Amino acid sequence: MFEKYVRLLKESQIKITPQRLEILKYLDEHRTHPTVEKIYSELKENNPALSKTTVYNSVDILLNHGLIQSITISGSELRYDFKRGMHHHFLCKKCGEIIDINVECPKLGSMLECGHEVVEVHGYFKGICKKCINKKKEKN
Amino acid sequence: MFEKYVRLLKESQIKITPQRLEILKYLDEHRTHPTVEKIYSELKENNPALSKTTVYNSVDILLNHGLIQSITISGSELRYDFKRGMHHHFLCKKCGEIIDINVECPKLGSMLECGHEVVEVHGYFKGICKKCINKKKEKN
DNA sequence: AATAATTTAGTAATTATTACAAATGTGGTT
DNA sequence: AACCACATTTGTAATAATTACTAAATTATT
Ligand SMILES: [Mn+2]
Ligand SMILES: [Mn+2]
Ligand SMILES: [Zn+2]
Ligand SMILES: [Zn+2]
Numbered sequence: 585m586f587e588k589y590v591r592l593l594k595e596s597q598i599k600i601t602p603q604r605l606e607i608l609k610y611l612d613e614h615r616t617h618p619t620v621e622k623i624y625s626e627l628k629e630n631n632p633a634l635s636k637t638t639v640y641n642s643v644d645i646l647l648n649h650g651l652i653q654s655i656t657i658s659g660s661e662l663r664y665d666f667k668r669g670m671h672h673h674f675l676c677k678k679c680g681e682i683i684d685i686n687v688e689c690p691k692l693g694s695m696l697e698c699g700h701e702v703v704e705v706h707g708y709f710k711g712i713c714k715k716c717i718n719k720k721k722e723k724n
Numbered sequence: 725m726f727e728k729y730v731r732l733l734k735e736s737q738i739k740i741t742p743q744r745l746e747i748l749k750y751l752d753e754h755r756t757h758p759t760v761e762k763i764y765s766e767l768k769e770n771n772p773a774l775s776k777t778t779v780y781n782s783v784d785i786l787l788n789h790g791l792i793q794s795i796t797i798s799g800s801e802l803r804y805d806f807k808r809g810m811h812h813h814f815l816c817k818k819c820g821e822i823i824d825i826n827v828e829c830p831k832l833g834s835m836l837e838c839g840h841e842v843v844e845v846h847g848y849f850k851g852i853c854k855k856c857i858n859k860k861k862e863k864n
Numbered sequence: 865a866a867t868a869a870t871t872t873a874g875t876a877a878t879t880a881t882t883a884c885a886a887a888t889g890t891g892g893t894t
Numbered sequence: 895a896a897c898c899a900c901a902t903t904t905g906t907a908a909t910a911a912t913t914a915c916t917a918a919a920t921t922a923t924t
Contacts, residue, residue: 599890599891599901599902600890600891601889601902601903602889603902603903604902619880620880620881621879621880633904634904635903635904635905636905637882637883637903637904637905637906638903638904640880640881640882641902641903642902656796656797656798656799657796657846658796659794659796660879660880660911660912661879661881662799662881674838677843687838689829689847698814698825698827698854699854699857700816700823700849700851700852700853700854700857701852702851703817703851703852704848704849704850704851705847705848705849705850706797706846706847706848706849706850707845707846707847707848708796708844708845708846708847708848709840709842709844709845709846710842710845710846711840711841711842711843711844712840713840713841714839739869739871739920739921739922740921740922741870741872742920743871743872744871759911760911760912761911773872773873776873776874776912777872777873777875777913777914780911780912780913781871781872800880800881800910800911801911801912802912
């Protein structure tokens with residue numbers, strides 16, 4: 585059940601705790617870019633003793649070891665994402681959903697030419713998602 | 725002195741107030757992507773009666789009318805930017821500076837192909853800026 | 865100048881996040 | 895398996911960014 589996450593934590597030399605395993609698993613299985621609040625309220629159902637501080641601490645350490653990434657697209661709160669291959673994000677201003685976008689920007693390399701050392705790249709797109717566009721069309 | 729900003733506000737049908745003019749001018753003349761706190765404390769020097777709420781209200785209305793844009797790269801607070809041509813941003817994790825980046829992504833058009841209606845595009849890069857790299861080199 | 869509608873200033877409330885300290889759990893050692 | 899040094903979890907308190915609210919002041923118009 586948790587072998588994958590035990591392995592990931594071990595590889596990163598992070599101490600293994602049930603809370604960290606649950607949080608990492610949750611993020612791996614829910615690619616919805618949840619907030620701390622969302623992770624907390626979902627996991628609290630099976631573990632009523634869970635503390636929100638633990639969720640903050642855990643995402644911090646997972647983040648620092650590169651197992652997850654944080655997303656600032658919404659501007660009001662951080663969101664978290666299990667780390668897979670590089671991808672970008674679309675925020676729907678109507679329904680608030682954050683959707684993965686798979687567009688590779690070939691200009692990425694040219695970033696190095698400007699002299700800064702680039703460690704992270706985030707492509708954020710905002711607008712109205714496919715689903716919301718279709719809902720609007722149905723009304724008319 | 726303020727003709728340019730009076731014109732911009734009039735064109736957008738926003739009521740002209742000294743506070744809005746000052747804020748818009750400040751953002752036009754300081755391309756540092758300041759926070760509300762920064763704008764507030766800077767403008768307060770010449771107008772001690774200025775309220776922080778007014779800065780929040782003003783950037784909101786300027787934002788809604790497209791005269792400025794907001795930047796979520798830092799994740800902890802919003803930053804504001806006078807709207808010129810499209811450009812992207814680099815955040816230095818060392819010194820915290822947010823620097824303009826002029827790279828056009830030719831893949832932008834392909835966004836529409838995924839079915840979402842794209843209104844905004846933000847390219848955020850994070851790492852160590854040129855200046856901080858050189859500082860480190862000097863030490864060695 | 866009078867008026868109606870909007871904006872400002874100041875304060876209170878809310879929300880996301882961080883700080884802290886006592887209780888508990890982890891990984892390694894005997 | 896019991897022991898131990900150290901790290902983590904909880905629960906609460908503190909901070910920081912933003913929003914809500916209202917009386918007073920200002921704007922654009924007549
Ligand atoms: Mn994602
Ligand atoms: Mn900029
Ligand atoms: Zn939507
Ligand atoms: Zn720097």
